[in-house]
Every structure is written in structure tokens, then in C-alpha cells.
Amino acid sequence: MNQLFITGIGTEVGKTVCSAVLIQYFKADYWKPVQSGDLDYTDSHKITSWTENTxxxxxxxxxxxxASPHQSAKEENIQINLNDFELPKTANRLIVEGAGGLMVPLSDDVFMIDLIEKLDLPVALVVRNYLGCINHSLLSIMALKQRKLKLKYLILNGTFxxxxxxxxxxxIKEETGIIRIPEIDIPSKESIKASTEQLTKANL
Structure with missing residues (x-):
């Protein structure tokens, strides 16, 4: 795994926590292309506080x-343009985290899945258990298949x-790896490291 795009079946499914575990496991860099809100404590801030030397x-x-990036951008009279996104230059492995799910709009007619396609990255899809998660999971998998995007990992976040x-x-296809990340109630360097050690034992 050299580069990986982390997306989810919806919002609040634990993409940043799962990103932190994979960053720690792969010793990777982190990039959040679009941060919408919480600028005082961004996802990059969280990754820095939850992992070591990232x-x-x-x-x-x-x-x-x-809010949704297209709405947030409109509030500031900004038009998000796919051509503005370029993968960071690094000799290290790279974890890229999207905002929300695949069909989160970046503009009125450009969506998160378009950014994944533009960056041409394999995908890790984060799934969390809630009423409706089967529907959201299967629709997300179908959308990736339709765009011919590679589903490298399916991440089961928590218990199911x-x-x-x-x-x-x-x-899902046999080529897709399954990653199980246990429930992390309070993310911290210690809890993220413990989850990473479990992945190591599972020979990810």
C-alpha cells in the first residue's frame, strides 16, 4: 500500500479514527484535501494528536x-475546482481522507467520488453499524464498481x-481485503497504537 483514499458510507462513521490506525500501521503521511468546518481542531490536528510523528x-x-463542502464554499464565494487538487509530493506512503461519503458534493455537479477518480487512488471504505448501513454500504460499493475504482479494503469499524x-x-470481491477495527471510545495515541497492534497480529 503506497497511497490510499479513505471514504465512508456516510458521515460520522469513523473515517478519521480509521485513518489514524492505518497511518500508524503503514507509517504513512496524511492529507485531508477538503476540511469543512472545525478549523480550530481539524482532522489533521486529530491525526497529529492521535499518532506518532505523522x-x-x-x-x-x-x-x-x-457543512457539505459545496455549501461551505458558497458561503465564502469559493468554487471548488477539481484541477486544484494534486497529490502531495512525498517519498512516504500516503493516506488521503475524504469528507463524508462518495456522493458528498464539492460543487453543484462535482462529488467526492469525482475527486477519487481524478486522483486515481485505490479506496478503503469505512463501514459502521447502524440501521440502514447495509443499504448505504451496498450502494457505495456499487458506485465504486460503476466508476471502476478499486476497492482495496473494506473497513468494519466497531462491532456488527x-x-x-x-x-x-x-x-464484495475476493480481491478486497477486510480490516476489522475494534470500537475506540476515546481516540488517543495509546488506543490507536493498541488497534494497530491488533492489525499487526491479523497480518494485514
Whole structure:
């Protein structure tokens, strides 16, 4: 794994926590292309506080309003342009974290999945258990297949009922790796490191 784009089946499914675990595991750099809101404590700030010696590359867009990027940009009279995004130059491995899910709009007609396609990166899809997660997971997997984007990993974040997990895993190809990250109630260097050690034992 040299470069990987972390996305999710929706918002608040734990993309940043999962990014931190993978960053620690792969000893990778981090890049958040679009930060929408929470500029006093961005996802890059979280990664810095939860991992050890991680290089966080600057965001292409840092927007003040905590909302969908297209709305946040409009509030500041900004038009997000795909041509503005370029992968950071690094000799290290790189984890890229998106905002929300695949169909989060960057503008009225450009979506997060378009950014993934533009950057041409394999994808790790974060799934969390909630009512509706099967539908959101399968739709996300279908969208990636439709765009012919490689689903490198499916990340099961937290615990899942066996029936839910079985249906979701039955919808992916054998080439997709399964990563299980246990529930992390309070992210910290210690809890992230503990999860990383579990991945090491599982021979990711």
C-alpha cells in the first residue's frame, strides 16, 4: 500500500479514527484535501494528536462552515475546482481522507467520488453499524464498481451483528481485503497504537 483514499458510507462513521490506525500501521503521511468546518481542531490536528510523528500535508481547501463542502464554499464565494487538487509530493506512503461519503458534493455537479477518480487512488471504505448501513454500504460499493475504482479494503469499524456483516461481505470481491477495527471510545495515541497492534497480529 503506497497511497490510499479513505471514504465512508456516510458521515460520522469513523473515517478519521480509521485513518489514524492505518497511518500508524503503514507509517504513512496524511492529507485531508477538503476540511469543512472545525478549523480550530481539524482532522489533521486529530491525526497529529492521535499518532506518532505523522506528516500532515496542508489542505487544498479549508472552509469555515461545518457543512457539505459545496455549501461551505458558497458561503465564502469559493468554487471548488477539481484541477486544484494534486497529490502531495512525498517519498512516504500516503493516506488521503475524504469528507463524508462518495456522493458528498464539492460543487453543484462535482462529488467526492469525482475527486477519487481524478486522483486515481485505490479506496478503503469505512463501514459502521447502524440501521440502514447495509443499504448505504451496498450502494457505495456499487458506485465504486460503476466508476471502476478499486476497492482495496473494506473497513468494519466497531462491532456488527453477524447477519449484517454477512450480507455486506457477500457483496464484495475476493480481491478486497477486510480490516476489522475494534470500537475506540476515546481516540488517543495509546488506543490507536493498541488497534494497530491488533492489525499487526491479523497480518494485514
Amino acid at each position: 506528516v500532515c500535508h496542508p489542505e487544498t481547501y479549508s472552509l469555515k462552515l461545518a 451483528p453477524p447477519d449484517t456483516e454477512r450480507v455486506i461481505l457477500g457483496f
